[in-house]
Amino acid sequence: MSHQVTFDNVSRFYGEVLGVNRITLSIPPGITSLVGPNGSGKTTLMNLMAGLVRPSRGEVRVLGISPGEPEKLGRVLGYSTQFDSFPKGLTGYQFVHAFLRLFGFTQERCANLANEAIARVRMTEAADRNVAGYSKGMRQRIKLAAAIAHQPQVLALDEPLNGLDPLVRAETIALFREWAREGRHVIVSSHVLHEVDQISDQVVLLSNGYVVAEGQIQGVRGEIQDHPLQVWIRSRRPSALASKLFELDHVVEARLSPDRTGVLVKTRDADRFYRALNAIALDGIDVEGVMPVDDNVNSLYEYLIGGGEAAR
């Protein structure tokens, strides 16, 4: 059995619209990040890998298994999609349990696996509440629980850190590292290079449906640090948060939103910023969510890949 996730000259078109084009990739075990601005083809690549869409051309293999064989693929792949929707009327536990029942496991095994996965994403206390009442971060975590519950060899996660507060974000990243240490594939998509470069063994940069760079990220990190990262932080105490953030030397701007629901921050050091934000949250200032802002990412990509044109 192959130990790689491979894309061999894969293209996917949605009618006239390009999803991805001529992608040839080989993803080894460890943490691999698919990074690119919105519309660059990250989700299409993940959906191709999971068999949710089929390639217009080329071949995808996950550990040697074709996505056209869902009965085999589903056992080695766990996928937390970007779709923020769930079957109606289920609690978090019921959702994970019902998903596991589709594997043909016994009731008892499903219960054990579901409880274990829910505990790993720290959702045990909320497991008996209806998913419809969950916050965005909780929905992300319960999706993650469903993806890891059957202990797959390959874990694909589409924007898994979106909407998570700093503490949960740190715990989730620790979980990715743990899975990677066990020799599994953890494939994470993000539109924020700063967010994943610290945790990735390999990064694949995508732009307009093409792979424009892949491999170790070390070479571009310095350039990233020269480029300010713009982050939106949702908080119930935005003024207090802004004044704390101003004390940080790497923060170049902290602006309250007009509706006073959060702060828009520009920082020159993403790593130190996220560490400092964790400390601020632990100090008691409520941080409800962290969301890197797109425009800045797009400009970063233009900066890194020259608009993507040269790479084609």
Place this chain on the structure above:
Amino acid sequence: MSPPLLEAQSWAQIGAVIRLELKKTFLSQRGLWVYLLALAPAAIYLIHAIDTMRDLETRRTLNAAHPVATETLRSIHNGMSPEEVVAVAGQPYSQTSFSRRAFRLTTYLYTDGESNYAFLFRNGELVRINEQDRCNLPKDAAIFATVFQFFYLRLAVFFGCAGIFMNLFRAEMLDKSLHFYLLAPLKREALLIGKYLAGLTAAVATFVTGTALQIAALSWHFEPGAVSEYLRGPGLSQIAAYLGVTALACAGYGSVFLAAGLLFRNPIVPAAGVLLWEGANPVLPAALKKISVIFYLQALCPVVAAPEQGLSLFERLLISSAEPPPAWLSVLGLLALTAAVLVFAAARARRLEINYGAE
């Protein structure tokens, strides 16, 4: 892994799909109208039964006040005068008169406690006798046959199945939750079979119960003796046939609408198309007739529906099914049609993609 284990696992997975789908199908608010559709005829029959019992009670009360025997009322004939009728049968319980320049109309109403009799006199001479029977089982069975074939099968079961089966895939595409099924290690064929069996269970439970309730409501107001006699005669086999036809209708229409739900974004279009096709069945060439569900169902119905009797050639052409096949062939034909549609749907399900943005 050995093949038998795989097989057992697939069935366990299908069982899991059925459990999940049944929970959604039976408890969904979206499905309430299906229950109404299934139970509406039974409610109408129940109202009819209550009305019939009240009517019988009234006739018996009137007969007690104006006692007259059936034989006496049947001995009255045209040409008699009102006085002669009163001499034979006594005073009517109701009497009405209507006069115009050239004639005078008088009506005498009698009852023997079971049937109503109306005697119509024109200028003092009996010219017409109307006997209004109390309902009887053969008559009600014929009414039931008509309602069953022309409302229940063609509309209630048809649209009910459309609502249940088309939503099995379509509703999850609209809810954006279908991908959870597609991410499970589940053959698409197994998913399709699981969803179909869940839909079939829900549809059969709903509509076969509806049929059984209709029969119960219809026979409720009859004397136990009359019901026993009916059951000893053709009754039991007719009831079994109606229940079986309902279940087969759910199986046939279910497969068609499941496939339609996979093929079309807007369920109105295929539902209208299938309705048109099924409605046009009587006028289709013989070979095409066999590619419809109603062709086989109609042949299995135990009582010929009333509208087929005494209608013009044109009307008969519109509603009747020529060359009805034998029962065994109808059952086999319907099952073969269902299987063929499911195989087609399975092929379609294998190519199913998640593209919620386009929904």
